[in-house]
Amino acid sequence: MLIALAAGPQSTVELDSATGVRRGRLETLLKILAVDGVVTKDGTRWASTGETYVHNTTKWDTLTRMRRAEADLMRQYAHGQGCLMAYLQQALDDPSPAQCGRCSVCTGALPQPGLAPAAEWLEAARAFSRGVDIVIEPRKLWPQGVGRRGRIAGLLEGRAVAFADDPGWGEALRDLQRSGYGTLPEPLVGGAVEVLRRWAKVWSQRPAAVVPAAAFGAQGEANRRLAVEIARIGRLEMLDVLRWEGEALGSDLSSGPAVRHLESAIVLGAPVEPLPGPVLLCAASMRSGWALTVCAALLHEAGVRGSMPLVIHRLP
Ligand SMILES: [Zn+2]
Structure with a gap:
C-alpha cells in the first residue's frame, strides 16, 4: 500500500484496486498508519507523509495479549465460572x-x-428461526477493472436457508461447515425444500429449470447434489452447464480482483436450449455473491431470462 501511495495521494477506491486488499481491512490499516504519522488524509484522499513505517513488535504483541486475556475473562463470565459480580x-x-x-x-x-428450557420451547424457537425468509438481494453494478461493465443483468432475487451461525440450524450447519461445504446434511436439504415452498407463494415467475452454480472442487459437487435433489423434488429440468476451471478463489480479495478471477474460472460448458422461464441457481454456500453473479451473467448471455439463487448457507 505504501508503494501504491509513493506515486501520490489516492482515494480508498483507488487503493482498493491497486492493492487488492478488502475495503474494511484497508481502512483499518490506513487508520493505524495515520496514528503512527506514516499517512495522512486530505479530503477524500490518502497521502504518504514520507515518514518510514517501523513495526513495533513489542507494542502489538502486548496489545494482542491484553485483548486475548479480556476475551478469556468474558468467556469465563458467560460460562458462569465464578461470581458474576x-x-x-x-x-x-x-x-x-x-x-x-x-x-x-x-x-x-x-x-x-x-x-x-422445556423441549417444546426449544422446538418452538427452532421452528420460528427456520421460518424466517432470508432474501438474497441481487448485486447491481460490476466493480471497476473487470470484463463486464455497468449494470448487472440476469440476476434475480434469491433465498438462503440459513444465515451466519443461524440458531435454527445449529448442528446441521456445523456438520456442513466441518465438511468444508462438501457434504449436504439431510435436514438442510429439507430446509431448502421448505424455503422453495414459501418462496413459490410470492415469486413473480416459476423457474423452468435448475442449474448448479460452478464452484471449486468438492463445493462444486455439493452444489450439483443440491441441484439434483431440487430438480427431482420440484420435477424440474436439471441443466448442468457451468464449469469451474482453474484455481480456487483466494480469500480476503476485494471485489475487482475477485470478479476478475471468477470471470476466468467460471465457464459455460454447453449451449442452453430456450427455456420458458428463469432458472434456480443452486449453491451450498455464498459470501460476497460474486460467484453467483458471474454464473448468472454467463447464463443470461446464453439466453436464460434470469437466475434465482437458492443457497443453503449465506455467510456474513
Ligand atoms: Zn455472585
Whole structure:
C-alpha cells in the first residue's frame, strides 16, 4: 500500500484496486498508519507523509495479549465460572474483588426459563428461526477493472436457508461447515425444500429449470447434489452447464480482483436450449455473491431470462 501511495495521494477506491486488499481491512490499516504519522488524509484522499513505517513488535504483541486475556475473562463470565459480580469488579480493576452472594452463580438459581428450557420451547424457537425468509438481494453494478461493465443483468432475487451461525440450524450447519461445504446434511436439504415452498407463494415467475452454480472442487459437487435433489423434488429440468476451471478463489480479495478471477474460472460448458422461464441457481454456500453473479451473467448471455439463487448457507 505504501508503494501504491509513493506515486501520490489516492482515494480508498483507488487503493482498493491497486492493492487488492478488502475495503474494511484497508481502512483499518490506513487508520493505524495515520496514528503512527506514516499517512495522512486530505479530503477524500490518502497521502504518504514520507515518514518510514517501523513495526513495533513489542507494542502489538502486548496489545494482542491484553485483548486475548479480556476475551478469556468474558468467556469465563458467560460460562458462569465464578461470581458474576466478582468478574465485573476484576474487569473494572477493583483491587479487592469478592463473591457477592446474590448473583445466579452464587445462589445457583437462574431466572426463568432456567438453565434447560422445556423441549417444546426449544422446538418452538427452532421452528420460528427456520421460518424466517432470508432474501438474497441481487448485486447491481460490476466493480471497476473487470470484463463486464455497468449494470448487472440476469440476476434475480434469491433465498438462503440459513444465515451466519443461524440458531435454527445449529448442528446441521456445523456438520456442513466441518465438511468444508462438501457434504449436504439431510435436514438442510429439507430446509431448502421448505424455503422453495414459501418462496413459490410470492415469486413473480416459476423457474423452468435448475442449474448448479460452478464452484471449486468438492463445493462444486455439493452444489450439483443440491441441484439434483431440487430438480427431482420440484420435477424440474436439471441443466448442468457451468464449469469451474482453474484455481480456487483466494480469500480476503476485494471485489475487482475477485470478479476478475471468477470471470476466468467460471465457464459455460454447453449451449442452453430456450427455456420458458428463469432458472434456480443452486449453491451450498455464498459470501460476497460474486460467484453467483458471474454464473448468472454467463447464463443470461446464453439466453436464460434470469437466475434465482437458492443457497443453503449465506455467510456474513
Ligand atoms: Zn455472585
